[in-house]
Amino acid sequence: MRLLNLIKIAFKAIVLNKMRTLLTMLGIIIGVASVIAMLAIGEGSKESIRSTISNMGSNMITIQPGADDRGPARGSGGDVQTLTLQNYEVIKAQADLLSYVTPVVNGGGQVINGSNNWPSTIYGVNPDYLEIKVVGLQSGSMFTNVDVQSASKVVVIGQTVVDNVFSDGQEPVGQMIRFNNIPFKVIGVLEEKGENTFGQDQDDVVIAPYTTVQKRILAIDYLNQVIASAISEDDAADAVTQVTEILRTEHKLLDAEEDDFSVRSMEELISTFSSTSEMLTVLLVAVASISLLIGGIGIMNIMYVSVKERTKEIGLRMAVGGKGSDILMQFLIEAILISITGGLLGVILGLGATVFIENFLNWPTSVALYSIVISFAVCAITGIFFGWYPARKASALDPITALRYE
Amino acid sequence: MSKDIIKIEDLKRQFTMGTETVHALKGISFNIKEGEFVTIMGSSGSGKSTMLNILGCLDQPTSGEYEIDGVSVKALSRNELATIRNEKIGFIFQSYNLLARTSAIENVELPLLYNSKVSTEERRERAIKALEMVGLGDRLHHTPSQLSGGQQQRVAIARSLVNNPVMILADEATGNLDTRTSYEIMSLFQELNQKGITITFVTHEPDIATFSSRTIVLKDGSIMQDYKNHKVQSAAEQLAKLPKQDD
Incomplete structure (x- = not known):
């Protein structure tokens, strides 16, 4: 009941300052939208790499000679003649995976x-x-x-x-x-x-x-x-181990010696290429997060202005019985409402941007549900984090001074 | 014999400003009975504002006893003081202090928002009743900018009534109004007082005191005079005597 009243009060304050609230939200909106769009691009390119590799045969295993570092210089795999027809026949006969x-x-x-x-x-x-x-x-x-x-x-x-x-x-x-x-x-x-x-x-x-x-x-x-x-595909990793063991026996390698061949599954290839695109995704998200942070600072700034502007109102609310905690909650809820509404609009804009990128720039995209959940949660936390200090300041005001404030 | 709403016993309040100690109130004692209409007078620096803050539970005395409606204020926390203000006191300010761009009815509802015992329906009902009491039953949805100064002060009075306080505390409530309007407001106060509402009116205008039943005059932090007014003037009659307005 009481909380509901406070939400109503906060909502009213936001509605009374539509333009200012919208401008404050803009930081959050852009932040969330870019996080979602960037993650969608990152996920999309990862998926497209995965599907290309799968097209090449997703449970394919490649066995190459080489990876021999017994000499001072490493030779490239193709020059080495350690992989023989007999090796192939043994693998074919023994590797049941x-x-x-x-x-x-x-x-x-x-x-x-x-x-x-x-x-x-x-x-x-x-x-x-x-x-x-x-x-x-x-x-x-x-x-x-x-x-x-x-x-x-x-x-x-x-x-x-x-x-x-x-x-x-x-x-x-x-x-x-x-x-x-x-x-x-x-x-x-x-x-x-x-x-x-x-x-x-x-x-x-x-x-x-x-x-x-x-x-x-x-x-x-x-x-x-x-x-x-x-x-x-699930057996690919075990098959790699099996082939490695067979070849080590075939090549009569001692325990201390390293493999003179390499066995790789497509899965490893996928992860090699994925890690590049993951790196890119992390960078993109880092940039987007900075705009989210700036959005948060914008909220803090506007909440400060709001507290200053409404000092007399705060004094009045205290005089008619508003407790410090009521005032704190009122401003905190206001900050959270701004950030959550901004977050919601940001999600919509981000999804819109993703559709645009997919259809007009022809980049593969894939919106991950977790990106929406995370950026939304970050928004709420941003609201609490950046709303707290101004709200705290408002609640600690002395009612007498606040009432006389001009 | 009506009961005492306010009991004040040897009340002192001092402020420390740097190394200097200012004695704003130097041992004040008085009681206010239920149904009284008291004006507290004094020039600036007399301790009037400090007295008002303490009476309104916005401030606490340094020493001495202050009881409102049987509750001793001295040992209360910030939150407990807020509850006392919410349930026992109705504030009226010189500058009305209404929330801008907010309708009269919502302004009046404000104190009840902080009282979780009052439901939404009851809150609305009581706000309408309070506005009707001050003669603004037809202006429920006007915002302060659509109301005259006198009407705004009436909204503020309705707001002070809505929580059924034991005492209304008015701080220079006619200070911003012209003579005619201030007589109208005083007449409203007298009407409310007739209905048994206790009013404490802090002012520096001597003619306001003639409308009240008792006057306490403060000077330099002490009570200089405390007298009953046996010939209370009717604000309504005074209003009638004023020359007709030009328009």
Whole structure:
């Protein structure tokens, strides 16, 4: 009952000073709106990175040679020849948390079809590759394990390669092309995947059996990579551990020695890239928080003015029986009402800004519920924090002095 | 025999200003009975304002006894004093002290807002009744800027009545008003007094004292005179004697 009265009094004071209250709120409104919009941008970019990586196969595990620091200088992973075909076979046989495994050997070269040519990369893999990369075929078929065993000269190519070497709209499947002057028969065309988040064209590839690429193009007997997919996304971390143990045994590493290979799941890749965008989000939120702080100081300022202006009113309220605590509550409620109303308007403006950014700037955004809850809570706390001191000052006034104040 | 509303016994109040001690009240004793209309007179510096602050429970005496309606004020805390002011005293000020841009009825309701025993409906009802008592039953929703000085003071009087105080305490309540309007206000006070309301009126205008039943004159912190007025003038009659207004 009493509290309700105080809320009414405070509400009345706000309504009587509409313009001033609105200007005071502006700081809070802008602060809250920017916190929400910034977090939405941050969350949005994080989600878009996550979805791109998931598109590349979210339970994919990459095994690379290297990470060998026994020498004074570290070599780059690709130069090291420690990953062998035998390693791949052991992994395939023993790692039961993996559903698909393929060796990868890759090299650059020129794709030639008649008078057209195009620089691309050839990947030597086995048929599991499509499952691991989560990609289908738009026409033709994938090569088989028989092709791998016989090192057949067949390829499946990406759309970018098709566009560049079959420029006259010819159907590529069944045609012969040359890669580094070695003739291959095109047996399939991959589905278009477009660019990934890192700007890499995922359609600019030539895929062939790894045996063919090893023997006929690169003339090597080691592997550049082994890629695999865990049976589920949840098992990815355990699969990484399993593969690591298998490889350590295979490479006869002592306990004290570090791995001479690296095994990474997509999850780690996601967190690496997410941490960059998280950093950015933290920065954005820090800037937005400063405006919230300034908004709070604005409230404190206006509450001071209000207490000064209404000294006589405070004296009167005390004379007719208002206790110090009543006066304190009245001004505190007033400050909280200003900040909460400002917060509410800020949330609406922030959501509006997010919709605008999404639709007109085409940035990915995602409004997190927690950002609304947090910025709203911060508002209420700002009101209490910055309203307290002026309210305290009002409540400590001597009624006699306050009544005589001109 | 009516009971004493106010009992004051050897009341002293001193202020310390730097190294100097100012004795504002130097041992004052008097009682006010229920239904009295007392004026407290004195020039500036006589201790009149200090007396008013203590009577209004805004200030506490340094020594001596002050009882209002049987409650000794000396040992009360700030909050307890606020409750006494809320329940036992009705204040009227020289400058009305109404809340700006707030309707008459809301101004009158103000003291009851601080009394949690009064419900919203009762508060409104009592405010309307108080405004009717001072003759403003048709101006409930006017704001102070839409009212004349005399009407504003009437709103203030209604506000002082609304909590059914044991005593109305008026501080130079006619000081800002012209003669005609101040006679009107005095006549209203007399009317209220007739209904049995105790009034203490602090003023420095001698003619105001002629309307009251008792006068206490202060000088330099002591009581110089305390006399009953046996020939109380009627403010209404005085008002009738004033020349007609030009317009």
